[in-house]
Amino acid sequence: MQPKSSTDTPPADEPFLLEEFLPYELSVAANRASRLFARRYSEAFGLSIAEWRVMAMVGRFGTISPGAVAERAEMDKVKVSRAVASLVAAGLAxxxxxxxxxxxxxxxxxxxxxxxxxxxxxxARTLEAQLAAGLSADEWAALRNCLRKLYAHVRRLDAAEPRPKDGKATRLPE
Amino acid sequence: MQPKSSTDTPPADEPFLLEEFLPYELSVAANRASRLFARRYSEAFGLSIAEWRVMAMVGRFGTISPGAVAERAEMDKVKVSRAVASLVAAGLAxxxxxxxxxxxxxxxxxxxxxxxxxxxxxxARTLEAQLAAGLSADEWAALRNCLRKLYAHVRRLDAAEPRPKDGKATRLPE
DNA sequence: ACGGGTTAATTACAAATGCAACCAAAATCA
DNA sequence: TGATTTTGGTTGCATTTGTAATTAACCCGT
Incomplete structure (x- = not known):
């Protein structure tokens, strides 16, 4: 089996295969997993993912501000605010x-x-374990590790990016 | 340094750390990457990710039906339909x-x-290369590999899941 | 102590999404 | 062949999401 290029210089004019495009694969895998999760939590507890994340944070810290939740859970302020509102409405927080x-x-x-x-x-732990079951222990560990590294890297790229900031903000779909 | 559990049986009552919960990490990393992408494509070509995916597919196959695009690009029918509409409006397709x-x-x-x-x-290739730059070649390869495996696995779990099917469809947020 | 600039959080509005209903053209089958 | 079901695709409606504007309280320098 050939080494099959991975990080080599971008291949020239070979047809572009979306299915092998990492950001796409990442997104698709994440969406699938989220969906599965969302469904289970929705069925079992009537919670959305946002609500679930907030619950996790508040449950963990006992007492915490919305802003801190937003920061620690990588959520939008607004999203937190809304999730909190519905948790309160449900009598959970x-x-x-x-x-x-x-x-x-x-x-x-x-x-x-x-x-x-x-x-x-x-x-949550059960679900994670179910996911982990699809990979070997080594692969699972590697995945976690790479994912974190990638995340940190994207974060840097993202930060380096010249934020539109001012000009009429282009809505970023998806 | 301790082995630090990874796939062992779900830890008992240690506090639950969202940041170390794989589905969360996966989702966050994917979202960050998507955002970065969306911004760049939006700025450079005025394309949304959905539109971009459709372009990629149509460009690759020359001629293809919306349904086939949806299937191959893991997109919703409706999303494809709308993306196509706007590509047509933009005179691109x-x-x-x-x-x-x-x-x-x-x-x-x-x-x-x-x-x-x-x-x-x-x-796209440039962007992918930029992402890859944050990891070693081995890690990058491992990430791709694990991601695919995970994806396939989630897909299976997902398929095995007893679809609500009938009862009033619970909206799945996020 | 007071005015300018920030920061925490919510609210308002616009765009995007998902699902279900829908239309039209096959395919299936009696 | 004609009715029934299935499939391809679009449209409508309600929900969700994101960005910007808003309100309230804090911080800081003078």
Whole structure:
């Protein structure tokens, strides 16, 4: 079997195969996994992924501000805000004022929320284990490792990018 | 340094760390990458990712039906339909009737579209190379490999899943 | 202590998405 | 052949998402 180019200089005019284009594969794999997850969590707990992430964070820290959640969970402020709103509506979390800072809020889980959190975490671990089952232990470890590296790298590229900032913001679909 | 569990049986009550939860990492990495891509393509060609994928497919096959594009590019029918509409509006592609099948359409690029396609592919390769630059050749290869395996596996899990099918379809956010 | 600039969070509005309903043209079959 | 079902594709509607604007409170220099 031939070495089959990987990081060599971009191949010239061979036809472009979308299915072998890493960003595409990454996106597709991630979407599939997310879907599966979303479905299970939706069925089991009626939670969206955003809500689930917030629950995970609040459950972990006990008390945390929306901003901190957004930062730690790589979520948009707005998304957090909305997720929190619906968690509150569902009686799973509550928002109190932050005595230290008048504009900030402090989130915490209600009794009900804490209870649910206890069920939520094991399900996550189970699901992760199910995914892991498709790869060897080494591959799984490699995947985690590479994914992190890639992420860090993209982050750098992204940061280096000259943000449009000012000009009429082009909406970024997908 | 301790072996630090990876695929061992789900850890018991250690706090749940979202940042180390693979599906999360996968999703975050994919989103970052997509964003970067979307921005670049949007700036350079005014294309969304969906449009770009369609262009890639049509450009590659010369002539192809929307359905085939959807299948090969892992896209939703509707998404393809809309992407095609906007490509047509932009004068990049055209839709003709399929002589073989009255309900199907045949897509192909216009002169303008073909021309743009020639610029689009190199940009994709460049971007991919930029991503690859963050990892060693081995890691990159491993990532591709594991990603594919994971994808195939998720697909299986997903297929095995008892589709809600009937009951009031729960909307799957994200 | 007060005005300018920030930061936390929510709200408002616009664009994008997904699902279901829909139309039209096959294919299946009695 | 004619009715029934299936398939290709588009359209409508409700939900979601993202960006920008808004409100409120903080920080800082004077």
């Amino acid at each position: 509550e928002q109190g004022p932050d005595p230290q800072d008048g504009r900030a809020r402090l989130l915490r889980l209600t009794r009900k929320g804490r209870h649910m959190h206890q069920d939520i975490v094991p399900l | 055209e839709q003709g009737p399929d002589p073989q099948d009255g309900r199907a359409r045949l897509l192909r690029l216009t002169r303008k579209g073909r021309h743009m396609h020639q610029d689009i592919v190199p940009l």
